Amino acid sequence: MGLLMKIIPLSEGAFSIDKTKVFVPFNKETDDLQQRALGSLLVEVQPFVIITSKDIILLDTGLGFSNADGVLQIHQNLINNGINPMDVTKVLLSHLHKDHAGGAAKEDVVLKKQYLSFPAATYYVNKQELAYALQTGKPSFTPDEFMILETAENVSFVEGNGSIDNYIRYETTGAHSPYHMVFWIEDEGEILFFGADVAPQLQQMKSRFVAKYDYDGKKCMELRTQWWKQAQEEHWTMLFYHDIKTPYIAL
Numbered sequence: 001m002g003l004l005m006k007i008i009p010l011s012e013g014a015f016s017i018d019k020t021k022v023f024v025p026f027n028k029e030t031d032d033l034q035q036r037a038l039g040s041l042l043v044e045v046q047p048f049v050i051i052t053s054k055d056i057i058l059l060d061t062g063l064g065f066s067n068a069d070g071v072l073q074i075h076q077n078l079i080n081n082g083i084n085p086m087d088v089t090k091v092l093l094s095h096l097h098k099d100h101a102g103g104a105a106k107e108d109v110v111l112k113k114q115y116l117s118f119p120a121a122t123y124y125v126n127k128q129e130l131a132y133a134l135q136t137g138k139p140s141f142t143p144d145e146f147m148i149l150e151t152a153e154n155v156s157f158v159e160g161n162g163s164i165d166n167y168i169r170y171e172t173t174g175a176h177s178p179y180h181m182v183f184w185i186e187d188e189g190e191i192l193f194f195g196a197d198v199a200p201q202l203q204q205m206k207s208r209f210v211a212k213y214d215y216d217g218k219k220c221m222e223l224r225t226q227w228w229k230q231a232q233e234e235h236w237t238m239l240f241y242h243d244i245k246t247p248y249i250a251l
């Protein structure tokens with residue numbers, strides 16, 4: 001048995017979110033669940049960093065908020081876990097909703113110029129998702145925050161299904177957004193699965209329901225059912241970007 005992959009969740013906190021698509025910070029200790037706006041959801045926002053034998057991989061980039069010193073939250077969270085953001089080698093983007101792609105780039109407030117937040121990494125972005133997001137805009141997408149992906153040098157555009165370096169598989173599932181992607185990372189006999197917003201929380205894997213916020217809620221439901229079965233048969237480790245309690249589970 002070789003080295004196992006290391007999974008580090010990079011939680012940016014819990015948020016309540018409703019139709020307006022505004023992420024309101026929610027304190028799990030002190031805020032009252034009942035006080036949330038009617039029909040709002042409670043979600044964690046939680047990118048992951050995966051250390052494999054070949055790469056340091058970031059799965060989605062969070063909200064892109066900065067702290068009082070102007071440091072990106074995702075940079076600070078990496079540093080807190082002993083990882084220099086310059087050492088990230090791959091950034092895999094499931095889709096470009098603002099809670100997943102907000103930290104992809106950062107604007108220098110003085111120079112008014114955008115930079116990729118992970119300049120030493122290759123970004124993997126679905127080409128059609130980018131076109132769709134730029135065209136659709138707010139409130140779900142914030143094009144200002146990722147426009148640079150269109151022209152930056154270290155962006156690798158992907159479409160459909162395929163593989164990266166023979167050990168990362170991707171599929172364009174659509175379902176949550178028209179060109180949403182999911183990823184499998186297979187290293188040393190271990191299979192990690194990142195279903196992003198088609199499979200955002202553990203509880204959702206176990207119940208059949210159609211969510212209104214999905215582009216194709218029925219397809220999301222079918223995919224969740226299929227993956228949950230397959231995950232158990234093939235002993236995947238599943239990562240849950242929006243789970244309040246369980247960032248990942250090894251089956």
Ligand SMILES: [Zn+2]
Pocket residue numbers: 095097100176197
């Ligand atoms: Zn989303």
